[in-house]
Amino acid sequence: MAASPQDPIYVQALIFLGAAVVAVPLFRRLRLGSILGYLAAGLVIGPFGLGLFSDSTSVMHVAELGVVLFLFVIGLELNLTRLWAMRRDIFVLGTAQVVFTGLLAMLYPLLVVGRSWQASLVAGLGLALSSTALVMQLLGERGEAQHPHGQKAFAILLLQDLAIVPLLALVALLSPVKTAGGDPVWLSGAKMLGALAVVVLTGRYLLSPFFRVLASAGAHEVMTAAALLVVIAxxxxxxxxxxxxxxxxxxxxxxxxxxxxxxxxxxxxxxxRGLLLGLFFISVGMTVDLRVIAHAWPLLLGAVVTLTVIKTSVVYGLMRLLRNGHEVSIRTALYLGQGGEFGFVLFSTAVAAGVMEQVIATRLVAVVTLTMALTPLLAALAPRLARTRAAPEREERFEDVHGSVLIIGFGRFGQIVSQLLLPEGVDVTTIDNDVEMIEAAERFGFKVYYGDGTRLDVLRAAGAERARLICVCVERQETANRIVELCRTSFPFARLYVRAYDRGHALELLEQGAHFQMRETFESAIAFGRAALEELGLSRERVAEVEEDIRRRDRERFALQQQQGRDPWVGSDRLYTRPAPRPEPFTSPQRQGVALNPDALTEGSTRQDEEGGGDD
Structure with a gap:
């Protein structure tokens, strides 16, 4: 019997939760991913499956809140500086993808199906939009959201989300039905700019004090309610x-x-976010009309194949044109080969405006849904086509973790750090996200837990709240910065020692609150230079004096750069450099030269500036 709006809400919730609990673990067990499980659950309980729900539209309206929360969380992971750094990918790559994909995709309904150019154009541009919720969920499940292809995919998706506004305006422009009483274009534009200004100013000046007042009240549930209030408002x-x-x-x-x-x-x-996003994918699955697919399956199959080929080819070609590598390009292209949820909005608006017939919109919705269901399979092929092997999955339970020192990253640097701590009986907990390295370490008798150090829940499970010292030994600067930020915010009582990439990164880490940093090549370069001087015949006493002099100069220069900014020129007078050749004078000097102490000459003439040099 179908659930109706008159049924108690817990009956409807029981059906949704039951379908999800059965379908998602089953599909994950089959290595098909949770998203396909949600889609399949929606198909089964929807009006075209068992008929437990007769109306999927009302469900999707509620489920869209999951997409909204998802975009809010994505925004929390970014900041204005990172967005500005991504401007080329957002506006150049994203705009080119929407335009070229839309123009190519419109050829199928225009030439093969024989629809009008207006309906074909709206269909092509609607199909050019991909699913932000689907792609970012897949990237998050695979831990690839911060990888280069994950960043490229997000930049394109962000532009697509922005593009829905001009696309809706295009539908109104193409509409043969001209409604009266609408706002003038200038007034609509002023409202949009005003709303953006309100959100920006409120977020910039009011939200932090607002949450500070709520946090001082000590009510955790109020913070949760306030977060939902901000997002929904x-x-x-x-x-x-x-x-x-x-x-x-x-x-x-x-x-x-x-x-x-x-x-x-x-x-x-x-x-x-997790529950509502799952509800969104279930509601998408409920829109799949099996009768439409059965009646026009050759046409829909051709449309699905054509759209997938066009979108992946356009994204791959544009990325290669912008000098991205093959691996990043093919991975990004395979993630963006589907239609998106904003296509549903565009197609329904086109029907209401008289630009498109309802039967066309129904078939387009089926095409979008089928391509969304196909995306996890294409994403699984990405490592093979990119000629790289995906890291095997591994789950960790962090049983009996109570170390006083937490080491994050067990590469070359972390391994050496552990060798100094273990002989003294220090209780060390080590985590890393490289499965192959963990398995190799286990063969040597090391216990290394699998975990992503950029995730707050993993750090808590690994005992970061109880650790006296957290050693961040990862290689990537961005990863180290993210872990430092998490630890300083969530574990303020732990001392934070961090591996730095170079001088600029070391300064950045200290600004973020690290208690100690070490440039990864500094001490090894000092030891190398010390051995070189000894080989040249200098006494050990003289070598020690030179080493201490270099260390002192480096400390002074580092302190100056902390005070005056990360400019590489600051403190450059502390560097020893080879002097440039001096030009000979055109006339003979009028005064007789005076002999100088050669040692003093050598010492004084070598203290020259070098352009940004000396950084490690």
Whole structure:
């Protein structure tokens, strides 16, 4: 019997949760991913499956909140500096992808199906949009959101989310039905800009003091309610002026990315985001009309294949044109080969405006849903086509973890650090996310836990709250910065020792609150130079004097750069450099030269500036 709106809400919740609990573990067991499980669950309980629900539209309206929360959490992971650094990928790569994919995709309904050019253009541009929720969920499940292809995919998806506004305006322009009473274009634009200004100013100046007052009250549930309030308020305001609700939530997240409460907000919203996002994918599965697929399966199959080929080819070609490597390009292209949830909005608007017939919109929704279901399979092929082998999955339970020192990263640097601690009986807990390295370490008798040090839940499970000392020994600067930020915010009582890449990174780490940093090549270079001087015949006493002099000069230069900024020129007079050749004078000197002490001459003439040199 189908569930109706008159049924108690717990009956509907029982059906949704039961379908998810059965389908998702089954599909993950089959290595097909949780998203396909949600889609399959929606198909089974939907109006075209067992018929337990007769209306999927009302469910999708509620489930869209999951997408909104998801974009807010993504915004929390970014900040304005990172967005500005991604501007080329967002506006150049993203715009080119939407335009070229839309123009190529419109040829199928225009030439093969014989539809009007207006309907074909809207269909092509709608199919050019990919699913932000689907792609970012897949990237998150595979731990690839911060990888280069994950960043490229996100930049394109962000532009696509922004593109829904001009695409809706295009539908209104193509509509043969001209409605009266609408706002003038200038007024609509003013409302949009005003709403953006309200969100930006509120996020910039009011949200941090607001959360500070709530945090001082000590009520955890109030912080959760406030986080939901901020997200829903921003989404509602954007919807009211005709913009995307997800865009408002994303902007609010970006503006809170530098707040000290960002990790608390992320942890509070995580359960709601996960459940509502799963509900969204279930509602998408409920829209699949098996009768439409059965009636026009050759046409839909051709459309699915054509769209997938066009989108992956365009993304791959554009990325290669912009000088990205083959591996990054093919991985990004395979993740973006589907249609997206904003296509549903565009197609329904086109039907209401008289630009497209309902039967076309129904088939397009089926195409989008089928391509979304195909995406996890394409993403699984990415490592093989990129000629790289995906790291095997490994689960860790962190049983009996109680170490006083937590080492994050067990590469070359972390291994040497552990060798100094273990002989003294220090209780060390070590985590790393390289499965092959962990298995190799286990063969030598080391216990290394599998875990991503950039995740707050993993750090807590690994005992970071109880650790006296946290040693961050990872290689990537971005990863180290992220871990430092998490630890300083969530574990303020632990001492934080961090491996630095170079001088600039070391200064950045100290600004973020690290208690100690060590440039990864500094001590090895000092030891190398000491051995070179000894080989040249200098006494051990003289070598020790030279070493201490170099260390003192480096400390002085480092202190100056801390005070005056990370300019490489600051303190450059502390460097020893080889003097440049001096030009001979055109006339003979009028005064007789005076003999100088050769030792003094050598010492004085070698203290010259070098352009940005000496950094390690």
């Amino acid at each position: 921003a989404a509602t305001l954007m919807t009211y002026v005709g913009l995307s609700s997800a865009l408002g939530a994303f902007i609010a997240g970006v503006l809170l990315a530098e707040s000290t409460y960002r990790h608390e907000l992320e942890a509070d919203l995580e359960p709601f």
